[in-house]
Amino acid sequence: MASIAGKKSALTWAVHISVALLVLLWLFPTIGLFVSSFRTADQISSSGWWAALFPAEQNEVYRAADPDDNRVADGDMFVVKGNIFEGDPRDIRSWGVSSRNVSAYQPGDTAEMKDGESVTLQADGSYVWRGNDKQLSGRGQRIFITATVPPEFTLGNYTTILFSGSGQDNMAKAFFNTLTVTIPATIIPIVVAAFAAYALAWMEFPGRALLIAAVVGFLVVPLQLALIPLLRLHLGIGIGKGYLGVWLAHTAFGMPLAVYLLRNYMVGLPRDIIENAKVDGATDFQIFTRIILPLSFPALASFAIFQFLWTWNDLLVAKVFLIDATGSTTVMTNQIVELLGTRGGNWEILATAAFVSIAVPLAVFFAMQRYLVRGLLAGSVK
Template identity: 65%
Template structure:
């Protein structure tokens, strides 16, 4: 009775839970990166993104007292503020690295030699001495403060408008777009013509070509990088956008032809034969019948090719270069990790910029992805 048609399988709940788990595994890191890209560096270092909506208690870096002394009631006084954030509230403070929470806000600390220090809850401090403070080494203050949630768009402003902070992320973004868009369109155009010929046109050696294309799917691209670069240099292309477009086209064509050919073979033969009977040429059949019907396969390959070229680093370094005006986003992110590894707000904003466009492309075309991948698998 368990296999009666129409009855749900007992494993349906397991399938649903597995799908939900996979969605969460993909969604949570993306959401965390998006939230972190709007937080300050101190808050990223002090707490996880899931605590971004709650106030955070963290130990701030030590701050050395500075300021001009004034004489007041026979004593010398220096006053100031530890930080500019008026919303932060100090919960404890100290003057010794081993006892950073020794005093409560408002308490007066005896530093010896007639020095007295008081720090209030909002970060204001008062250093008092019976003698002049000009030759006295100012003490450092260690604070533990509670800061409210803080979100800012300055991270994105910095990476696009401040070259010293963002290391030309804006230029890298344009470079990546210049590489990815043509490197996606060119192989699709070539592969569509080749797939139609292999699917519906009879000519000698067609089976051998199909076998060769299948064999090229398993060839590692790393083996072809240096020979292909030498070939580009010999024919005058060298390093540049034309060279990287041709490289991505060559590496993407086997999968594109294989995917599109499998899809086109599964199209109804009657439609093509009727068109030929009506006098349509192969080019007219291809442009007016095959291409519109093959859009799911075209879209699925476009997703793969665009994601590959957008996230590529190796091919870009070999065929484009490593200059600041040539680096793509992945190369710039590698440089940021090396030179600005502590600026988590810059890294998170830059990383989210690098995945924003692929996310838009994927969600715009994802409904065609499964249909295209299943092309030719069933009859």
């Protein structure tokens, strides 16, 4: 009775719910990264991305004006007056003069310090700092406030990432370096694998079955196992560490999957089309370019998605084949690692850099995802 027409089985509902949960698990971090990339460092540290549209309390540090230029005599003491807010005022909830207790006082209270020194802060940010000649010298007094801050979004993070810095701090340079690596490393294996897949699918020659078995066997070879031998080969033949080396490395590592995927798809194409073309006098090259390639576009697009995403997000191969101290060939994954080391506390910069890194793969996936399932299921049924 579970398969009555018009009713979905429990398994169908379970599949739908599981897919929905997987989509949400993927979607929430992506949205969070996108929202965080437009927030300031103070807002990121004070509240989560889901609260970005609402006012939030956060701690801020200000300094009183330079006492050497702004102090005024008041009997035996000196006074410095001013306002800590140079831009938009804040709704001050509490304040303090020590990082150990940033909420010690309320607006309007006076903080009494040693030897008669004192600070009075009002709700609008105006202050009166009083002390003797020795106390009111050097840098201004630090004032910590806890204030309610309205939502704030900025494009400054993207400006910092894309248009500032040089060498290893230039994300824009790393972005174009990544494109330089990814585009050829996606096109080259597709072109080579398409010819090989056609030969394994439709051309009769001795040892074809062994070659197909070898391709399947290469699918399980760990990437790490081949890195050192391949690097030694590159150094031995003079390729060295550069774009050519990383293109050939990605081509070698992506070739087994490409040949396997394309061969399975081409085998499933109607045999009558190929035989009729041969009867009409078409050569294998003409059949391949005019018939097989157009019909195999879903499988080509499916592999292109995998290869592009894998190459774009790769760090290991780039570390091995693109070591460059000057940053002229640094890719985005390596650039983000550098930012983690040099700007580990700048979460807004890291969030922006990470979103810039995933923006292109997202665009590629959504543009070609309709071909993904068709290409993956190719050859699975007859």
